[in-house]
Amino acid sequence: MSNGRRTSRVVLYIVLCLGVLLTVFPFIWMVLTSFKLDGEAVQVPPTILPQHPSLQAYQQVFDVIPFRAVLLNSVISTVLIVLGQVLFCTMAAYGFARIKFPGRQLIFILVLSVLMVPSQIFLIPQYLIIQKLHLLDTMGGLVLPSLFSAFGTFLLRQFFLSIPAEMEEAAILDGANRWQIFTKVMVPLVQPGIVTLVIFTAKYGWNNFMWPLIITTTPSKMTLGPALSTLSGVHVNNYPAQMAGAVLAVIPMLILFIVFQKQFIEGVAHAGVKG
Amino acid sequence: MKSALSRRTGSRHQLADAMWGYFFVAPVVIGLAVFYAFPFLQNIYFSFCEVDRFNRSSFIGLDNYREMFSSGELYQSTGNTFLYVLLTVPLGIFLAILVAALLNSKARGQSALRTLYYLPAITMPAAIAMVWKWIYNGNYGVLNEFLKVFGVSGRNWLNESATALIAVAVVGIWSMVGYNMVILLAGMQGISPSYYEAAQIDGAGALACFFHITIPMLSPSIFFVLITSLISGFQVFDTIYMMIGKTSLAYESTQSLVMLFYRNAFDYGYKGYASAVSIYIFVIILLFTLIQFVAQKKWVHYE
Numbered sequence A: 001m002s003n004g005r006r007t008s009r010v011v012l013y014i015v016l017c018l019g020v021l022l023t024v025f026p027f028i029w030m031v032l033t034s035f036k037l038d039g040e041a042v043q044v045p046p047t048i049l050p051q052h053p054s055l056q057a058y059q060q061v062f063d064v065i066p067f068r069a070v071l072l073n074s075v076i077s078t079v080l081i082v083l084g085q086v087l088f089c090t091m092a093a094y095g096f097a098r099i100k101f102p103g104r105q106l107i108f109i110l111v112l113s114v115l116m117v118p119s120q121i122f123l124i125p126q127y128l129i130i131q132k133l134h135l136l137d138t139m140g141g142l143v144l145p146s147l148f149s150a151f152g153t154f155l156l157r158q159f160f161l162s163i164p165a166e167m168e169e170a171a172i173l174d175g176a177n178r179w180q181i182f183t184k185v186m187v188p189l190v191q192p193g194i195v196t197l198v199i200f201t202a203k204y205g206w207n208n209f210m211w212p213l214i215i216t217t218t219p220s221k222m223t224l225g226p227a228l229s230t231l232s233g234v235h236v237n238n239y240p241a242q243m244a245g246a247v248l249a250v251i252p253m254l255i256l257f258i259v260f261q262k263q264f265i266e267g268v269a270h271a272g273v274k275g
Numbered sequence B: 001m002k003s004a005l006s007r008r009t010g011s012r013h014q015l016a017d018a019m020w021g022y023f024f025v026a027p028v029v030i031g032l033a034v035f036y037a038f039p040f041l042q043n044i045y046f047s048f049c050e051v052d053r054f055n056r057s058s059f060i061g062l063d064n065y066r067e068m069f070s071s072g073e074l075y076q077s078t079g080n081t082f083l084y085v086l087l088t089v090p091l092g093i094f095l096a097i098l099v100a101a102l103l104n105s106k107a108r109g110q111s112a113l114r115t116l117y118y119l120p121a122i123t124m125p126a127a128i129a130m131v132w133k134w135i136y137n138g139n140y141g142v143l144n145e146f147l148k149v150f151g152v153s154g155r156n157w158l159n160e161s162a163t164a165l166i167a168v169a170v171v172g173i174w175s176m177v178g179y180n181m182v183i184l185l186a187g188m189q190g191i192s193p194s195y196y197e198a199a200q201i202d203g204a205g206a207l208a209c210f211f212h213i214t215i216p217m218l219s220p221s222i223f224f225v226l227i228t229s230l231i232s233g234f235q236v237f238d239t240i241y242m243m244i245g246k247t248s249l250a251y252e253s254t255q256s257l258v259m260l261f262y263r264n265a266f267d268y269g270y271k272g273y274a275s276a277v278s279i280y281i282f283v284i285i286l287l288f289t290l291i292q293f294v295a296q297k298k299w300v301h302y303e
Helices: A003-034 A056-064 A067-098 A104-116 A120-132 A139-147 A150-161 A165-173 A178-189 A191-207 A210-215 A224-234 A239-259 A261-274 B004-008 B011-046 B063-070 B072-104 B110-122 B125-136 B142-149 B164-189 B193-201 B206-234 B238-243 B257-267 B271-299
Strands: B049-051 B057-059
Touching: A003 A239, A003 B072, A003 B110, A003 B125, A003 B164, A056 A067, A056 A224, A056 A239, A067 A104, A067 A139, A067 A150, A067 A178, A067 A191, A067 A224, A067 A239, A067 B011, A104 A150, A104 B011, A120 A139, A120 A210, A120 B011, A120 B257, A120 B271, A139 A210, A139 B011, A150 A191, A150 B011, A165 A178, A178 A191, A178 B011, A191 A239, A191 A261, A210 A224, A224 A239, A224 B125, A224 B238, A239 A261, A239 B110, A239 B125, A261 B110, A261 B164, B011 B049, B011 B271, B049 B063, B049 B271, B063 B271, B072 B110, B072 B164, B072 B206, B072 B257, B072 B271, B110 B164, B125 B142, B125 B164, B125 B238, B164 B206, B164 B238, B193 B206, B206 B271, B238 B257, B257 B271
Parallel strands: none
Antiparallel strands: B049 B057
């Protein structure tokens, strides 16, 4: 390796590591602050490592907001949204990709058109529907509109379209009905697509902010997003408590990400390549 | 070849199969109709109505639009949103291309670095906003302490109209680089090495290869990233809501269009007016997307 190439290699690593540092620093600072006492956090000049590492801030989070309930709400709503979307979108995607019926093209275009519209457009009427159903401040209200997804339908339809017709025709000749073909033959074949949908939807459900902010008002009915907003309103100057709340909100998704890293990243990469 | 299905069947079977088709698509189609298509139409209707506290609507024609276009608020929010998009999208994509290109040059530890860069993309925006708000804190924030080392005096970043939007935009860029980078890196890895080999034989340097092979071949991915970044940029809400309090002096100079919508719809209860704002947002996003789709013919190369 020539000298010039070695220097450029070194520069490359310096730039990359600097970028990583900038990316990761807020996370590190969040964790470090969360273990400090609130007096230490506002010390000037600041300490880097907590002088008296403490879980006090975490305790304060649980004292101010019903964090256990909030965490549970986030988990349950995310799981329900994922299950609903996987079931309904997989079914619809199969129908649109594989079965001929009058109006198929038109209905599919109408489904796609939902993707073109920014979500604010739907919010006020959706809120009024949920209100009419007496579902404000409930789990049902949190998840109901998110169970149906044009994006998920579109994504999985692409996967169904790429499966050769022979797979299905063999099953039809064996006398299987559509539901049997769907569950026994087709669903296993689109598993990578379903995994991608699960990851997209879990991220969306977990991180969603505006809808739960609108729908929930009682602290014990909230999900993590609006609860963090409440926390920063109550503990205005208690930074360790705010950071502890943020840590608790971030960790479950982080664990999921570490376990399913490959699927997370490949799902997104795939979306970009296919357009 | 005719399909097995039509060979075996007559019209009775086709009818039965069509019924299966309706059965499979029904849940999504009905769900989308109830929670999206109907709300879309109702929202358009509401934008011509006054909706009171009890959600009774009365038709008032174009009054909401008239009021909207004659208020300074709308133009201020439009300006803020455009500035946010202008600050985040070009830089966010440029940095993503840079990181992707560096990672693509067979850097050791590529996949570990890629994972670290991707972290902001999976993190809850509300949590991200809290952490950055703490970093930006005017009295105890670590940013000001860091600047002090270089003799730069700190500011109250989120409380001054000169800096608040830029501070929020930095968070926006920080959040988007990893996501865009993953898409662009996948695009780069899809470029056939034979192009580079041919260019090397012709004596092209690394930079020439980058601008004459990588960028043109990558243009479909760049286009995808551009469209998605624009659309989400125009809808910025979570970070501003969390980072800029109602009492901040920078409140007006950071109010985005979606923020304006949210305040009117759910804080002030002006649902009719807010509906008109949401239609305005929709039209702006639609226009920009269309412009991009027309402009792409000039610079996006498909194989």
